[in-house]
Amino acid sequence: MRKFALTAVLVFLGGAFLPGLARDASASISLEKCTLCHGKPEFRKLLVDGQIRDLFVTGDTLAGSVHAKKVCADCHFDVSEIPHRERPKRVTCTHCHFKGNHEGAPQSDNVLAYFDSVHGTAIARGNTKAPLCQDCHGSHAILKAKDPGSRVARGQVAETCGRCHMEIYAQFKGSIHGTALAKGIAEVPSCTGCHGEHRIYARKDPKSTVYPTHVSEQCSKCHSSVKIMGKFGIETEQVATYNESFHGVANQFGSRTVANCSSCHGVHDIRPPADPLSMVNPKNVPKTCGKCHPGANPNFAVGKIHVDAKKKESGIIYWTATFFKWLTIGTMLALVAHIFLDMYGRTKRLRGER
Template sequence: MRKFALAAVLFALGWGGLPGLPRDASASISLEKCTLCHGKPEFRKLLVDGQIRDLFVTGDTLKGSVHGKKGCTDCHFDVSEIPHLVRPRRVTCTHCHFRGNQEGAPQSDNVLAYFDSAHGKAIAQGNTKAPLCQDCHGSHAILKAKDPGSKVARVNVAETCGKCHMEIYAQYKGSIHGTALAKGIVEVPSCTGCHGEHKIYAHTDPKSTIFATHVSEQCSKCHSSIAIMGKFGIETEQVATYKESFHGVASQFGSRTVANCSSCHGVHDIRPPDDPLSTVNLKNVPKTCGKCHPGANPNFAVGKIHVDAKKKESGIIYWTATFFKWLTIGTMLALIAHIFLDMYGRTRRLRGER
């Protein structure tokens, strides 16, 4: 099944090969020959839609990338002569990047994960705008993800995704996560922190990390971490109190419609509660709650939302919980005492009969 999916995507790209099959062209064409044309800064091409494609590539660009030891035709292996009169096919990375490859590429199943993702399925269905490897990782100046200059580095990945998801990127930039990232705080989540990297699925797919019943678990990776939240003076009790609430319990039982973190706080445009634009700002709480509870009034904003019944700050909820806790303990102790006294009385009566 995986081979079929792989073949479908490759045929959609105009190349019917499978990983590991021999290349069609000779790899003897040197970088120097390619840069006779591609090494000129003014080397561009006017596309049919009026856009201009920059075809300028330097040897230094390649040498500084993870493919520094590779030649042009290691990727553009359908190019067999210089100049090439036919436009090369779009590069596919599957020849090297698969588990068991002999090319020295990382041994991983990321390619198969991509084909099963929302992006891979879109490509297989003929969507030419869906991203391929080079749309995210870059074409020639590909750097390791840990390199600050990489297009998929934590500090850059939102901008990379934003080339397609422009509206969402604009929302993220204005959010508490986006503004923190702009300040150099690397602990905050970016796109891949929530959606995943190669295994990106539609939010309606149960396999997705942002599927309705998975959202609280995804948010808790950061918001229940004392190590991360402690740096910024943020409490970690929100996750636990949500799970103990009606919403949290219903979610754990598989409800897809009950409110989760993003239902209240937002998705990409999450803002702090004191921000007038925040969905959990006191003035906006009735509207936010009203999405599920029609007719929600200002009383919905009265009192604490994430309530910890173990703390006195919770007011009547704390005292009610405390009362029932001691009532339960007292009842159990009285029951045990009753059983003990009953057994003692029965024992005495039995001894008296003898």
């Protein structure tokens, strides 16, 4: 009776585990099986919209990428039989890439940041055009972001974003940042420099790094640094002078309508002032200011915009500031001296009376 019970338990357990073991065994489809079809260079599919989807994958595809040691079924784990009847599902990176995983995959919260971002929320709402991990990082040839060949490397990321944001990419390529990026200058920001990497939000979202009240902060990350700007002969006073101007002050108090850096200099099409296409070129200043100040005329461009009253080059503004500085110091010294003399006299007389 006891023996029977033990056997029954063993049989039951075997019945419970063996099918699983068997499935695991069949799931590890070897690379050779996949390349039977995918190894042929002419293996491609004509899509409904006329586009051709190249399905050519060989054993070398993953070589050199961060997933060099992985095989097809590690990511395409929903393929359980060859040939697969249905199109494999989109790869879910979070299968391995989550914090606390045992796979040895890099651990970070980036995936959570992504799901909170404008792209992640669009996916969650069912927008099939919104990008998943592989849309930016690439599907098979994924390299580390620091690798210059990576699609998300500083030099490449603009093109990657531009695959969807085409007009903006075209504007950016012509801008001072875009041309500098093409020259391979290391300090220049690409898309992610301002918008963030995984934490990309819509510009009307207060969490966004390019929300109206965050723009100046974002630009000043580089433009207030003498170390960076000194290399290119650009002055850093723009940040301080903006913050002291009414525009800057109102911006610091949370006004979303007041001008920030990009209101005047442009957003993706920022160009140096000497460029005739620049929004801050003296010829274009009336138009640029006219966006908020209807009736702006060329007088708006007479005189420096980012003026610093503490600098002698500011001319009459410097002299006005200096005059008032000494007038204030002189007057207040005289008045405070008078007050203290008065109090001194009172104390002395009170002591005398006592």
